[in-house]
Amino acid sequence: MIHPRLTFALSIMEALAIFAYAISGFIEARERRLDAVGTFLVAMATAFGGGTVRDVLLERRPFYWVQHQGYVIAIFVMSLFAPVVLRATSRLISQRALLVADAIGLGLFSVSGTSMALDAEMPRFTSVMIGVLAGVFGGVIRDVVCNEVPLLLRDSRPYATCAFVGCALYVGLDYLQFDNVYAVLIATGFILLARLVTFRFDVRLPH
Amino acid sequence: MIHPRLTFALSIMEALAIFAYAISGFIEARERRLDAVGTFLVAMATAFGGGTVRDVLLERRPFYWVQHQGYVIAIFVMSLFAPVVLRATSRLISQRALLVADAIGLGLFSVSGTSMALDAEMPRFTSVMIGVLAGVFGGVIRDVVCNEVPLLLRDSRPYATCAFVGCALYVGLDYLQFDNVYAVLIATGFILLARLVTFRFDVRLPH
Amino acid sequence: MIHPRLTFALSIMEALAIFAYAISGFIEARERRLDAVGTFLVAMATAFGGGTVRDVLLERRPFYWVQHQGYVIAIFVMSLFAPVVLRATSRLISQRALLVADAIGLGLFSVSGTSMALDAEMPRFTSVMIGVLAGVFGGVIRDVVCNEVPLLLRDSRPYATCAFVGCALYVGLDYLQFDNVYAVLIATGFILLARLVTFRFDVRLPH
Numbered sequence: 001m002i003h004p005r006l007t008f009a010l011s012i013m014e015a016l017a018i019f020a021y022a023i024s025g026f027i028e029a030r031e032r033r034l035d036a037v038g039t040f041l042v043a044m045a046t047a048f049g050g051g052t053v054r055d056v057l058l059e060r061r062p063f064y065w066v067q068h069q070g071y072v073i074a075i076f077v078m079s080l081f082a083p084v085v086l087r088a089t090s091r092l093i094s095q096r097a098l099l100v101a102d103a104i105g106l107g108l109f110s111v112s113g114t115s116m117a118l119d120a121e122m123p124r125f126t127s128v129m130i131g132v133l134a135g136v137f138g139g140v141i142r143d144v145v146c147n148e149v150p151l152l153l154r155d156s157r158p159y160a161t162c163a164f165v166g167c168a169l170y171v172g173l174d175y176l177q178f179d180n181v182y183a184v185l186i187a188t189g190f191i192l193l194a195r196l197v198t199f200r201f202d203v204r205l206p207h
Numbered sequence: 208m209i210h211p212r213l214t215f216a217l218s219i220m221e222a223l224a225i226f227a228y229a230i231s232g233f234i235e236a237r238e239r240r241l242d243a244v245g246t247f248l249v250a251m252a253t254a255f256g257g258g259t260v261r262d263v264l265l266e267r268r269p270f271y272w273v274q275h276q277g278y279v280i281a282i283f284v285m286s287l288f289a290p291v292v293l294r295a296t297s298r299l300i301s302q303r304a305l306l307v308a309d310a311i312g313l314g315l316f317s318v319s320g321t322s323m324a325l326d327a328e329m330p331r332f333t334s335v336m337i338g339v340l341a342g343v344f345g346g347v348i349r350d351v352v353c354n355e356v357p358l359l360l361r362d363s364r365p366y367a368t369c370a371f372v373g374c375a376l377y378v379g380l381d382y383l384q385f386d387n388v389y390a391v392l393i394a395t396g397f398i399l400l401a402r403l404v405t406f407r408f409d410v411r412l413p414h
Numbered sequence: 415m416i417h418p419r420l421t422f423a424l425s426i427m428e429a430l431a432i433f434a435y436a437i438s439g440f441i442e443a444r445e446r447r448l449d450a451v452g453t454f455l456v457a458m459a460t461a462f463g464g465g466t467v468r469d470v471l472l473e474r475r476p477f478y479w480v481q482h483q484g485y486v487i488a489i490f491v492m493s494l495f496a497p498v499v500l501r502a503t504s505r506l507i508s509q510r511a512l513l514v515a516d517a518i519g520l521g522l523f524s525v526s527g528t529s530m531a532l533d534a535e536m537p538r539f540t541s542v543m544i545g546v547l548a549g550v551f552g553g554v555i556r557d558v559v560c561n562e563v564p565l566l567l568r569d570s571r572p573y574a575t576c577a578f579v580g581c582a583l584y585v586g587l588d589y590l591q592f593d594n595v596y597a598v599l600i601a602t603g604f605i606l607l608a609r610l611v612t613f614r615f616d617v618r619l620p621h
Binding site: 347368371 | 477
């Protein structure tokens with residue numbers, strides 16, 4: 001299961017996901033007009049909330065962000081300058097950027113969470129759930145802290161559903177003994193595309 | 208302290224409490240018009256939130272819901288069909304159902320939490336507190352995630368107070384070396400009745 | 415690093431911080447008109463929320479409040495009588511009391527959190543972050559549970575910023591091998607003063 005290429009691919013994925021989620025935290029923080037430290041805390045919670053819950057559930061220590069101090073410092077420096085950068089972009093673009101950044105993070109965190117849960121010998125359905133939690137929890141914390149009903153719940157467009165199907169796809173490919181690097185890429189790409197396509201064509205879940 | 212009948216009784220209690228809380232999550236999710244995955248996540252947080260906090264505090268691993276994948280799958284299947292089932296019941300019944308389901312869960316989770324804390328050799332007052340937390344925390348998460356002031360805080364009718372008195376009663380019976388099965392049943396029944404009776408006669412706490 | 419005077423000073427600090435935060439929980443609970451048990455739960459979350467998160471991150475067990483049952487009982491007894499005590503004070507005084515109590519807790523919890531993180535051999539920047547989290551997290555939980563946008567985010571007056579600068583100051587003094595007792599006192603005093611002075615002169619952060 002552990003595989004140098006996969007380990008490397010997972011590291012890159014995690015880095016991308018962290019920055020994508022941090023940016024969605026910056027955008028939320030700008031709308032709330034937070035100062036640099038507040039922006040930093042919301043960005044940290046968004047970026048590392050899902051991964052920290054995953055690590056608590058799988059008893060992985062030290063936490064990813066404790067071990068990789070570089071990410072924390074990078075997000076700190078970015079949050080000092082983020083308002084300047086973000087203020088330049090128009091409202092429309094920021095809405096789209098929020099969506100795409102969120103979709104990238106959703107795919108990357110969900111699939112890597114499921115992969116780590118399978119590595120930790122969790123049962124298959126539980127692994128899918130831990131993946132979905134790893135993907136959506138940062139955004140839920142971001143919205144709860146900013147006193148909004150989480151985007152996850154407000155919106156009838158499929159979000160956790162995309163992550164759920166993608167993680168189940170990953171578990172299926174893993175069961176069929178697909179090469180892990182391809183399984184990760186296929187499942188992540190599926191979630192990203194599913195989120196963007198269902199959003200574009202305004203697919204809504206029945207309720 | 209560990210006793211085959213008690214272990215069995217605690218397993219049955221936990222199963223009942225999990226489904227009672229999941230149903231209160233379904234009702235909340237229906238009011239928010241969530242899709243199946245959103246419903247599932249809220250039901251899971253309501254059902255396992257208190258128990259997970261209890262397990263973190265008592266360092267019990269793996270988490271109950273990780274070990275018993277069956278509950279997770281059962282709640283998942285129920286959340287696919289829950290809207291259909293719940294939509295059939297009228298508003299009045301769902302309000303009453305919410306109350307009774309909540310009261311059952313409150314009694315079962317609080318007393319089993321206190322019992323596990325005593326087994327883990329926590330001091331008596333701390334055991335009562337962990338029991339109350341195990342009982343009320345799932346509902347607090349449900350309400351916080353749905354961006355409501357928790358029912359626990361909104362309402363001057365005794366709720367955590369019932370759990371507190373019932374858990375203290377359990378600790379007292381345990382101190383008097385009552386048979387554990389009876390102590391659990393008496394304390395759980397006390398909390399259920401106290402909640403329903405104080406609600407029925409609209410008893411309100413001073414504040 | 416461990417030093418009998420420092421250990422003693424940290425114990426005193428932690429006791430003061432716990433009561434200061436519990437009081438800010440009482441004030442919030444009074445505004446929400448909670449009953450005694452609700453008041454107790456909010457006070458507990460405010461007082462021990464930051465320390466519990468710190469202990470989870472640093473893997474310190476048992477939790478401070480589990481080990482020191484006395485604090486839990488003291489806060490419980492206080493929450494039975496708190497409404498009576500607090501109701502006597504006027505609105506103006508309670509606002510000021512909230513501020514000062516909060517500033518004391520902020521200074522004490524942040525610096526002791528950073529100190530414990532350094533003792534646990536966390537890297538320096540991470541230690542500053544854990545200190546800030548230990549200082550602000552109780553208040554964030556208090557506000558989130560009461561369904562308010564956390565004071566931390568609502569307010570453009572420096573709050574987490576004060577804790578951040580004070581914790582960085584402590585790390586700097588520690589690096590310069592300052593006597594720990596003085597380093598703790600200087601950094602804590604700095605945070606307390608910085609918070610009160612910036613509040614008094616209505617200093618606001620750009621956003």
